Amino acid sequence: MRGSYERLTIAGKQAVWAWAFLAVPLVFYGVVRFYPTAQAFYLSFTSWNLLGEARFIGVDNYVRLTQDPVFWKVAVNSFEYVALGLPISLVLSFVIAYYLDRVRFGHALLRALYFLPHLTTAAAMAWVWRWLYQPVPVGVFNGVLADIGLPAQPFLRSTDQALPAVLAPAIWAMLGFQVVIFLAGLKAIPRSYYEAADIDGAGAWRVLREITLPLLRPTLVFLIVISSIAFLRIFDYVYNMTNGDGGPLDSTKPLVLSIYQTAFGRFDMGYASAQTVVLFFILLALTLLQMRLLRKPR
Amino acid sequence: MASVSIRGVVKSFGKTPVIHALDLEIAHQEFVVLVGPSGCGKSTMLRMIAGLEDVDLGEIAIDGRVVNRVAPKDRNIAMVFQNYALYPHMTVFRNMAFALRAARLPQPEIERRVHEAARILGLTELLERRPGELSGGQRQRVAMGRAMVRDPAVFLFDEPLSNLDAKLRSAMRTEIKKLHQTVKTTIVYVTHDQVEAMTLADRIVIMRDGRIEQIGSPLQVFQKPTNVFVAGFIGSPAMNLLTGTVHRDGDGFRTTWPGGPTLPVPARAVPKLTDGQAVIIGIRPEHVSAIDGPTRLPADWQIEAEIAVVEPLGSETLLLARFGDHELTGKGDGRTIPRPGQRQRFGFDLDHLHLFDRANERALT
Structure with a gap:
C-alpha cells in the first residue's frame, strides 16, 4: 500500500x-x-401521512396541483415576491452602495449599519415590523400617517397591502447583503478606468451606464440569482407576520409556507413533496434563464 | 498651439509634502520628460496637469489659460496610463471612440478619426477585438490611439512602457518618438527610466523629493550634470562617484581618493577650488578605459587595478576594478575579456572628470 x-x-x-x-x-x-x-x-408520486407505508399513486399529486386554486394563488404570490422584491432591493442597494463607495467619512460605520438587518433574526424583525404596521395608537406607520393628515392604512389586514407589507422587511434585510456585495464589486473596478473616462470627457451618467454597470455584470448576475432564490423561498417573514397562515385569505402565502402547512399541518407528505418538486424546477428554470440572459456577451 | 506653464506649484498629501514650489515652462510641440526615482513627485505633477489631483498652491496654465479649477475633460488633454486603463468590455474601436462619443461627434467623423489613428498605429486589423485578446504592445498602441483620436493640445504619458518587456519597450520607444514627429503635439512624459528619458526627450526634467534637480537637453544633463544626484542618475552604467580631496599643485590642482591615484584636475575647475577641499570625484565608465599595450596617455593618467567582476556586453565589456577601498567601473573593448583577479591597466580620460563640492553636492567643473 x-x-x-x-x-x-x-x-x-x-x-x-x-x-x-x-x-x-x-x-x-x-x-x-x-x-x-x-x-x-x-x-411526490406517493400518498403518505407519516404513519404506515407510502402508497404509490403515480402522477395523482401533480394532477391535483393543477386543479388546486390555492396552489395557483400561492404560485402567483411567490412570483410577486420576486417580481417586486428583486428590482426594488437591487435598485435600492445599488444606489446605496454607489454613494457609500464615495463616502470616506464614516464609511465603515455606515456599511455596518446597512449590514446589521441582515444579521438580525428574521423572526425578531418580523415581529417588530408587525407592531409598526398596527393601527394607532400602537402602530408607528399609521401614527405618522395620522400626524400628516393621511387616512390610516390596514396594511397586514388588507388582502391588497399585506404582501408588500410583508415583503418590506424582507427587502430591508436583503439590502445589507446586497450593499456589501455591490461595494466589493465597485471597489474591484480600477480607479484608472474612472480617471480615463474623466479625461475622455464622459459625464457621470455615461460613466455609470457604459463603465460601472458593464463592469459590475458578474456582481449583478450573482446578486440577481441569489436574491431571486431568496425571495422565491420567502417563509419566515410571512410565517411570523401573519400568524403562520399566510393570510388574510392566502394573500401573502408563498410556496414554502404552503409546503410547510401541507406537510406538517395536514401531514400530506406526498402532496407536499410534489409542491417541493415544482418549486425545485421553478428555481432551476429561473436560475438557468438568468444565467443565460446575463452571460457575458460573446 | 499649446504650451504648459507650471508656476510655483505646491502639493502635499495630508502632512506629506510631495511637490515644493515647482516652476516649469513647457513650449509648444516640445517633448518633455519628467524623470526621477519613485516618490519624487513626477507622477503627481503629471496628474495635476491632467486635473486628476488638485493643486494646493501656485498655478498650472495650458496655452495661457489657468486650469487649476478646470475639470480634466475641459483641459483639452489626453493621457496614456501606466496600466493603459482600456475598458475591458469594449472593443478596440469602442475604446478609441469613447471620448469622441462623449463629445457627441457625428458617427461618420468618429469612424474617420478612429480609422485614421488605427492606420497610423497599425491597429486596423484589431478594431473588433477586446483588450483581453491583445498583447501588451498592442494594448499600449490602443491606449495611444485612444489619446490620439481626440487631437488634444497636450499628451500626457504616465510611465507608459513600464509594463512591457525590454525588447518591446525599446520598439515602443521608437514608435512614440515617431508619433511625436508625426503629430507634433506637446508631450509631457513621466518615467523612472533614464534611458527612456534620454532617448525620447527634447528636454529632461530630473526630479527628486518634489524638487527639480536639473532641466536640460539629454546631452546637457549627461555632459554637464549640475549636482551629484543628476550625475549618478543619468547614464548607464552609472557614473563612478568617489569621495576625495583636492590639493594645490603649482598653478593647478590635483585630486585623489584614499588608495587611489593622484590625478591632475582640468583647468576649467581651477577657479572654484581651494587647497584641501573635500570633493566628490565623478567619472563615467566610458572614460575609464582598459589599456592593453602602448598608449599616448601621460603616465599619471594611468593606474593599475585588480579586476573584481567582468560583464561582457558583446561590443564592449564592463569591468569592475578595485582601487584600495574603492571600486570603479571601467570599460574594455569586446575583443579580449580579462579574468577576475587579474591586474589590468586603466587610463582616465581627465577631460571628462567631474568634481562636486562635498558640502553641497554642486558641480565644480
Missing part, C-alpha cells in the same frame, strides 16, 4: 489527498442534501 502510494506521480498524490479531504463533505452532502432530495422526488 505504502509502496504503491510512493509510486504515484506528484499530481497523483495531490489527487489522493484532494479526494481524502473531499470525502467528508461529499458524505455529508450525500446524506443530508442529495438523499432527501431524491426521496422527495419519490414521495
